[in-house]
Amino acid sequence: MIARFPYRRFAGRIARHAILILTAAFALLPFVWMVSLSLKPPEEIFQADFHLWPTAFHGVENYRVALTAAPMFRFLLNGLLVCTAIFALQLLVCIPCAYALAKLRFRGRDTLFSAVLVGLLLPPQALAIPHFVLLNVFGLLDTYAALILPWVISTFGIFLLRQFFRSIPDEIIHAARLDGLGEFEIIWRIMIPMTTPALAAFGIFSIVAHWNDLFWPLIAVRSAEISTPALGILLFRDDEAGQFLGPLMAGAVIIVAPLLVAFLIAQRRFIDGLAVTTMK
Amino acid sequence: MKTPDQDRQRRVDAKASFAKRSGEHGVGWLAVSPALLLLVGLLFGPAAAVVLFSLTDWQLGSFTFHFIGVANFRALFTDPTFWKALTNTLVYAAIVVPGTVLLGLVVALLIEASPGLRGFYRAAHFLPVMSTMSAMAIVWGTMLHPTIGLVNRGLGAVGISGVNWLRDERTALLALALIGIWQGLGFAMVLFVSGLKAVPQQLYDAAAIDGADGVLDRLRFVTLPMLGPVTMFVVILTAKRSFEVFDSVRVLTQGGPNYASEVLLHRLYTESFDFLRMGYGAALTVIYLAIIVLLTLTQARLLERRVHYS
Amino acid sequence: MAEIELRRIEKSYGETAVVKGVSLSIRDGEFLTLVGPSGCGKSTLLRIIAGLEAQDSGEVMVAGRCVDDKRPKERDVAMVFQSYALYPHLSVFDNVALPLRTRRLSFAQRLPFVGRAVPGRGGIEKVIRAEVEQAASMLDIAHLLHRKPGQLSGGQRQRVALGRAMVRHPAVFLMDEPLSNLDAKLRVQMRAEITALHRRLGVTFVYVTHDQAEAMTMSDRVAVMTAGELLQVGQPEQLYRDPQDLRVAEMIGSPKINVVSCDHWISLGASLPPGIDGNTTHLAFRPEAVGIAASGDRRLNGVVTSVENLGSDIFLNVALADGCGAVVVRTHPDISRSEPGRPVGLQIDPASLLQFDGAGMRLRQAEQVEAAA
Numbered sequence: 001m002i003a004r005f006p007y008r009r010f011a012g013r014i015a016r017h018a019i020l021i022l023t024a025a026f027a028l029l030p031f032v033w034m035v036s037l038s039l040k041p042p043e044e045i046f047q048a049d050f051h052l053w054p055t056a057f058h059g060v061e062n063y064r065v066a067l068t069a070a071p072m073f074r075f076l077l078n079g080l081l082v083c084t085a086i087f088a089l090q091l092l093v094c095i096p097c098a099y100a101l102a103k104l105r106f107r108g109r110d111t112l113f114s115a116v117l118v119g120l121l122l123p124p125q126a127l128a129i130p131h132f133v134l135l136n137v138f139g140l141l142d143t144y145a146a147l148i149l150p151w152v153i154s155t156f157g158i159f160l161l162r163q164f165f166r167s168i169p170d171e172i173i174h175a176a177r178l179d180g181l182g183e184f185e186i187i188w189r190i191m192i193p194m195t196t197p198a199l200a201a202f203g204i205f206s207i208v209a210h211w212n213d214l215f216w217p218l219i220a221v222r223s224a225e226i227s228t229p230a231l232g233i234l235l236f237r238d239d240e241a242g243q244f245l246g247p248l249m250a251g252a253v254i255i256v257a258p259l260l261v262a263f264l265i266a267q268r269r270f271i272d273g274l275a276v277t278t279m280k
Numbered sequence: 281m282k283t284p285d286q287d288r289q290r291r292v293d294a295k296a297s298f299a300k301r302s303g304e305h306g307v308g309w310l311a312v313s314p315a316l317l318l319l320v321g322l323l324f325g326p327a328a329a330v331v332l333f334s335l336t337d338w339q340l341g342s343f344t345f346h347f348i349g350v351a352n353f354r355a356l357f358t359d360p361t362f363w364k365a366l367t368n369t370l371v372y373a374a375i376v377v378p379g380t381v382l383l384g385l386v387v388a389l390l391i392e393a394s395p396g397l398r399g400f401y402r403a404a405h406f407l408p409v410m411s412t413m414s415a416m417a418i419v420w421g422t423m424l425h426p427t428i429g430l431v432n433r434g435l436g437a438v439g440i441s442g443v444n445w446l447r448d449e450r451t452a453l454l455a456l457a458l459i460g461i462w463q464g465l466g467f468a469m470v471l472f473v474s475g476l477k478a479v480p481q482q483l484y485d486a487a488a489i490d491g492a493d494g495v496l497d498r499l500r501f502v503t504l505p506m507l508g509p510v511t512m513f514v515v516i517l518t519a520k521r522s523f524e525v526f527d528s529v530r531v532l533t534q535g536g537p538n539y540a541s542e543v544l545l546h547r548l549y550t551e552s553f554d555f556l557r558m559g560y561g562a563a564l565t566v567i568y569l570a571i572i573v574l575l576t577l578t579q580a581r582l583l584e585r586r587v588h589y590s
Numbered sequence: 591m592a593e594i595e596l597r598r599i600e601k602s603y604g605e606t607a608v609v610k611g612v613s614l615s616i617r618d619g620e621f622l623t624l625v626g627p628s629g630c631g632k633s634t635l636l637r638i639i640a641g642l643e644a645q646d647s648g649e650v651m652v653a654g655r656c657v658d659d660k661r662p663k664e665r666d667v668a669m670v671f672q673s674y675a676l677y678p679h680l681s682v683f684d685n686v687a688l689p690l691r692t693r694r695l696s697f698a699q700r701l702p703f704v705g706r707a708v709p710g711r712g713g714i715e716k717v718i719r720a721e722v723e724q725a726a727s728m729l730d731i732a733h734l735l736h737r738k739p740g741q742l743s744g745g746q747r748q749r750v751a752l753g754r755a756m757v758r759h760p761a762v763f764l765m766d767e768p769l770s771n772l773d774a775k776l777r778v779q780m781r782a783e784i785t786a787l788h789r790r791l792g793v794t795f796v797y798v799t800h801d802q803a804e805a806m807t808m809s810d811r812v813a814v815m816t817a818g819e820l821l822q823v824g825q826p827e828q829l830y831r832d833p834q835d836l837r838v839a840e841m842i843g844s845p846k847i848n849v850v851s852c853d854h855w856i857s858l859g860a861s862l863p864p865g866i867d868g869n870t871t872h873l874a875f876r877p878e879a880v881g882i883a884a885s886g887d888r889r890l891n892g893v894v895t896s897v898e899n900l901g902s903d904i905f906l907n908v909a910l911a912d913g914c915g916a917v918v919v920r921t922h923p924d925i926s927r928s929e930p931g932r933p934v935g936l937q938i939d940p941a942s943l944l945q946f947d948g949a950g951m952r953l954r955q956a957e958q959v960e961a962a963a
């Protein structure tokens with residue numbers, strides 16, 4: 001059908017690109033704007049006429065200010081540390097639990113699974129007050145522990161991994177038992193290697209969520225030394241140097257870049273990972 | 281002759297010895313115990329505590345508290361800012377949900393329509409999903425700046441004088457909603473694309489044989505009906521995210537001006553952690569929790585149905 | 591030395607009894623097949639022998655000793671699964687080596703990450719490599735050792751699963767429908783290979799299948815199971831000639847045994863054979879025990895509905911009159927040629943008629959009882 005109307009097909013293509021370029025511009029504009037401003041001297045930012053590329057290149061200076069006036073690398077390192085710690089601990093807690101829920105028979109299993117499902121309903125923000133109080137009691141506020149501990153248990157992780165573990169046939173586990181593997185060895189040698197894509201998906205989900213989280217760091221942390229990136233950029237803005245847009249945008253670029261670069265390198269992984277984890 | 285009792289005993293013994301031998305019972309509990317402890321200590325305990333707090337006059341740091349019944353809730357319901365925050369959240373959701381879902385659907389359909397530049401478009405639309413909202417909110421703040429902002433520069437170029445978007449009571453919430461759509465669009469797109477991929481080619485073939493072979497016919501008779509469940513799912517998901525809006529509000533308007541952009545979660549944050557009114561904050565949390573639980577349950581119901589259909 | 595004895599094994603899942611008091615003795619070195627329709631509890635029984643599942647009551651004895659409190663790995667049994675259950679992330683070599691590693695490496699040597707560095711591992715690995723290679727060459731998979739299971743054909747996977755089972759020289763081989771995922775041709779070939787393997791290893795094989803042909807061709811003895819109960823255990827020949835139960839008679843043999851109820855027999859005007867037991871409700875006869883004759887009084891008459899020519903044999907499907915069922919007749923192409931629509935009479939060898947009562951139990955004529963005694 002379509003082949004008989006090549007002009008129509010051509011028009012359709014043009015329309016597709018026209019609309020998509022428009023929406024893509026909407027999505028990308030803030031990034032372009034951010035980079036553009038981060039390369040400009042102050043007077044050019046306030047100029048009446050606008051150039052995408054600075055007439056006077058001020059990039060080096062802006063990024064130098066961003067990196068020296070605020071501990072940007074420290075923020076990034078904190079982000080890395082906190083996200084890694086959270087994910088590692090989540091795996092440590094979730095994997096055995098998910099395996100037991102999926103493949104072992106023990107009294108109370110179904111009750112526990114129902115509890116996990118109920119836990120799935122609780123939005124983390126709703127637990128902020130008691131978590132805050134708890135950390136306050138133990139004197140842990142404003143420490144790395146405060147950033148990490150509330151996230152160590154992930155009902156979502158348990159649920160997700162249980163679903164994946166269940167999809168592994170019982171016969172494999174029976175074979176492993178006959179081959180002489182203990183239950184924890186089965187987890188380590190069989191279940192984990194067989195579900196690496198699922199674990200990666202959960203990892204992407206967890207790391208993206210906690211790298212970008214502002215709500216909880218805002219509550220749990222005051223000092224810049226342990227701020228995560230999302231909080232760090234705010235601290236920088238409220239700082240003296242952050243009053244200048246050039247360095248502020250440079251700071252934003254530094255904060256946003258790591259995840260975006262990781263995303264551009266492993267696009268499929270990220271998109272599938274995030275889509276899979278929400279649809280489960 | 282064996283009595284039934286002996287028989288039963290033998291069975292119990294057999295089961296017990298198996299449990300010991302295979303260790304499934306013991307290993308099972310060993311494997312779930314850390315999760316169980318944390319589940320109680322970090323999830324259910326705190327959730328119960330929130331409800332408890334909401335019935336007391338407890339203040340952070342004080343050692344005594346009294347049960348004051350529903351006084352916190354009464355205070356909440358007579359507080360105009362709470363109602364303002366609730367309606368704002370609803371308005372925000374009413375803009376963001378249809379905006380995100382429609383744009384996401386259109387973009388997904390167009391991206392999947394033909395392979396040209398598909399990878400680029402997908403990545404470009406997904407970029408906002410990945411980016412740190414607090415940093416990008418700052419960027420949006422400069423874009424919406426009344427004089428040097430990109431938006432007003434653009435409007436000025438076509439002869440319209442823009443307003444001070446984030447400082448104007450009429451536009452602050454709208455501007456935040458725009459940012460919300462900007463961030464959620466890519467995710468909706470991805471979910472729609474995976475929904476589109478799941479539409480079996482035979483359906484299009486069947487539709488073509490039945491005479492529905494134009495682009496719009498295919499859309500109307502095959503694609504859109506098949507996307508029904510995904511659409512519902514995206515709607516709920518976006519709604520949930522709308523109720524969780526916080527970062528952009530905190531960074532850009534802090535609920536202002538004059539509470540024009542105050543939303544539930546931001547209210548919850550300021551009451552609890554800026555003013556340290558824990559009881560009031562807890563009451564607000566309970567309301568917030570109820571809304572999110574309702575949305576999540578709807579979402580779970582939808583997912584379940586989709587599973588049954590497939 | 592590993593004879594297996596099951597004593598009154600029972601197993602239920604929730605309310606449904608899946609194995610209902612099965613007792614069975616399996617001799618050392620025997621190839622015993624458990625055959626029965628799917629869902630009758632064969633796999634469950636096998637898993638109970640392996641120790642993967644707990645019986646509710648009863649005992650499992652291996653080599654004269656009760657193994658009920660032993661873990662699967664301590665029972666000296668190996669199992670081959672229907673889906674092969676190969677570890678998809680491990681190479682063929684590592685799949686086959688795994689049972690040796692778990693048995694021979696110490697706890698420290700098996701630890702994640704650090705295990706490799708524990709002294710003594712290298713030597714053990716060398717021995718393991720040699721044994722894996724030996725097993726692999728025996729099964730003709732030596733050239734596949736570096737591949738992943740995903741890169742193998744069904745038959746090759748089957749061999750790897752066999753290799754993983756035999757590499758540690760178990761006293762008992764348990765096989766759960768190991769051939770059912772193969773195509774027909776390969777299945778016939780693997781039957782022969784498995785029986786050859788049994789002869790060479792000389793250990794006890796317990797083989798589960800729903801395919802009576804496999805049971806008949808491979809086994810020393812066959813145990814027929816339905817709905818959680820053992821109906822009869824015997825040599826294939828014995829089950830075929832001398833079934834104790836109508837269900838056994840119907841399960842063994844292809845095409846199926848012909849069964850005609852006495853009521854139909856009489857209503858069709860055929861005379862019942864002499865010396866018949868008063869309790870007999872059904873008469874059964876194998877397709878080869880029937881001859882085609884002209885239709886006539888006092889015999890079963892019918893009409894040929896279809897003819898299946900297999901070259902060596904011809905199977906005639908004959909519909910009895912008045913909707914009294916159908917009978918399959920096996921004849922030789924040279925003896926009888928028939929076309930659909932032809933009315934025929936059935937000439938049944940009275941000596942090979944089997945009688946069953948209302949509960950499906952076999953009733954014996956006097957002379958048969960004497961012969962059996």
Ligand SMILES: Nc1ncnc2c1ncn2[C@@H]1O[C@H](COP(=O)(O)OP(=O)(O)O)[C@@H](O)[C@H]1O
Nearest residue numbers: 603604608626627628629630631632633634635
């Ligand atoms: N783990 C289990 N839980 C509940 N029922 C089961 C389980 N395993 C098997 N069954 C039931 O027990 C019956 C026998 O199963 P199985 O031993 O696998 O039969 P077979 O191998 O003869 O086909 C089936 O009806 C099956 O549904």
Ligand SMILES: [Mg+2]
Nearest residue numbers: 629632633766
């Ligand atoms: Mg089975």
